[in-house]
Amino acid sequence: GAGVSQSPSNKVTEKGKDVELRCDPISGHTALYWYRQRLGQGLEFLIYFQGNSAPDKSGLPSDRFSAERTGESVSTLTIQRTQQEDSAVYLCASSLGWGPPYEQYFGPGTRLTVT
Amino acid sequence: AQKVTQAQTEISVVEKEDVTLDCVYETRDTTYYLFWYKQPPSGELVFLIRRNSFDEQNEISGRYSWNFQKSTSSFNFTITASQVVDSAVYFCALSDPGVNNAGNMLTFGGGTRLMVKP
Numbered sequence: 001g002a003g004v005s006q007s008p009s010n011k012v013t014e015k016g017k018d019v020e021l022r023c024d025p026i027s028g029h030t031a032l033y034w035y036r037q038r039l040g041q042g043l044e045f046l047i048y049f050q051g052n053s054a055p056d057k058s059g060l061p062s063d064r065f066s067a068e069r070t071g072e073s074v075s076t077l078t079i080q081r082t083q084q085e086d087s088a089v090y091l092c093a094s095s096l097g098w099g100p101p102y103e104q105y106f107g108p109g110t111r112l113t114v115t
Numbered sequence: 116a117q118k119v120t121q122a123q124t125e126i127s128v129v130e131k132e133d134v135t136l137d138c139v140y141e142t143r144d145t146t147y148y149l150f151w152y153k154q155p156p157s158g159e160l161v162f163l164i165r166r167n168s169f170d171e172q173n174e175i176s177g178r179y180s181w182n183f184q185k186s187t188s189s190f191n192f193t194i195t196a197s198q199v200v201d202s203a204v205y206f207c208a209l210s211d212p213g214v215n216n217a218g219n220m221l222t223f224g225g226g227t228r229l230m231v232k233p
Contacts, residue, residue, distance in 0.1 A: 031219060042119075042206060042223035043160075059220075089158065095219060104221065106152075106160035 002026065004107035006092050012113045013082055021077045021110045025094030032075050033093040033104060034067060043091060049075060082114045117142050117211045121224035128197050129232050136192045136227045138207030149183065149190045150208040150221065160206070166190065197231045204228045 005024045013019050025032050031050055035043040046059045049069040060066070064083075069075040079086055089109040095102040118141040128134045140149065151163040164174065166183050174181045178195045194201055208221040 033220070035221075035223075042121075042225040043208075043221070045220050045222070048220060091160065093160075102219065103162050103165060104219065105162070108157070108159045 004092055004094050004105050006090075006107040006110050008110060009108065010111045010113075012115060015084060015114055016081055018078065018080045019082055019112065021079075021090050021112070023075045023077070023092030023094075023107060025073065025075070025092070026096075026105055028072075029094035029096050029105075030072050031095045031097065031102070032069060033095075034075070034077050035091045035093065036061075037089045037091060037109070039088070046077070046090075079112075082112075084114050087112055087114045117209055117222040119207050119209050119222055119224035121205075121207055121227050123227045124225065125228045125230070127230045127232065130199060131196050132231075133193060133195050134197050134229065134231075136194075136205050136207075136229065138190045138192065138224060140188050140190065140207070140209045142209060142211045144211050146212070148210040148212075150210070151181070151190075151192050152206045152208060153203045154206060154226070155203040163192075163205075194229075197229075199231050199233055202229060202231045 004026055007022045033048045034046040036046055037043050047054055047057055047067050052069045052071055064080045067077045089111050091106055091109045093104040093106045095104045120139045122137055147168045149166045153161045153163055164181055171183050180193045182191045204226045206226045207224045210219055210221055
């Protein structure tokens with residue numbers, strides 16, 4: 001079956017521009033997560049959705065970052081006025097349920113380069 | 116606070132050698148879950164194992180085995196008879212639902228890059 005998909009796979013943008021990253025979770029997965037992976041580092045949690053609700057936005061690095069989710073499907077992570085330190089791979093994951101940890105299935109990521 | 120430490124940033128072995136990847140975690144909760152993920156050069160994270168804090172039995176899956184020791188807060192991963200296809204970055208992660216509001220949020224270690232040479 002289809003896994004988590006993300007688009008675009010690569011994005012190069014100029015400093016100061018806005019970007020939108022998209023995540024399509026596995027159908028039926030109620031939980032969705034965004035992580036950031038800087039070069040050579042581990043994953044940093046950004047935000048999660050339970051359905052289309054994001055109860056905790058404290059993981060977002062700054063107010064330039066925002067995320068939305070439509071129902072229990074597509075999510076978009078928007079970065080406004082991009083900075084060079086935003087360059088990273090942005091990974092999305094989804095899981096079937098909530099509470100006791102369900103396995104998170106990860107997408108291939110979007111590599112963002114801010115020049 | 117939750118924390119996962121993978122002290123080995125890079126390991127290089129020759130094919131058929133056994134290799135152990137270390138993972139040490141910190142958490143205040145008594146109920147938590149530990150994970151290992153593999154990230155091959157393609158970039159996509161692949162789930163390997165999940166273990167809850169109440170199950171300290173070691174687990175073996177083919178050439179992979181995991182040693183969970185609560186007394187030392189460690190969850191080490193061993194690959195027996197390594198192969199070139201095992202070359203990847205391996206991440207250990209912790210989920211601590213009782214401490215934060217993010218339920219299934221994973222706290223990742225920095226990863227260990229394993230290079231298996233032919």
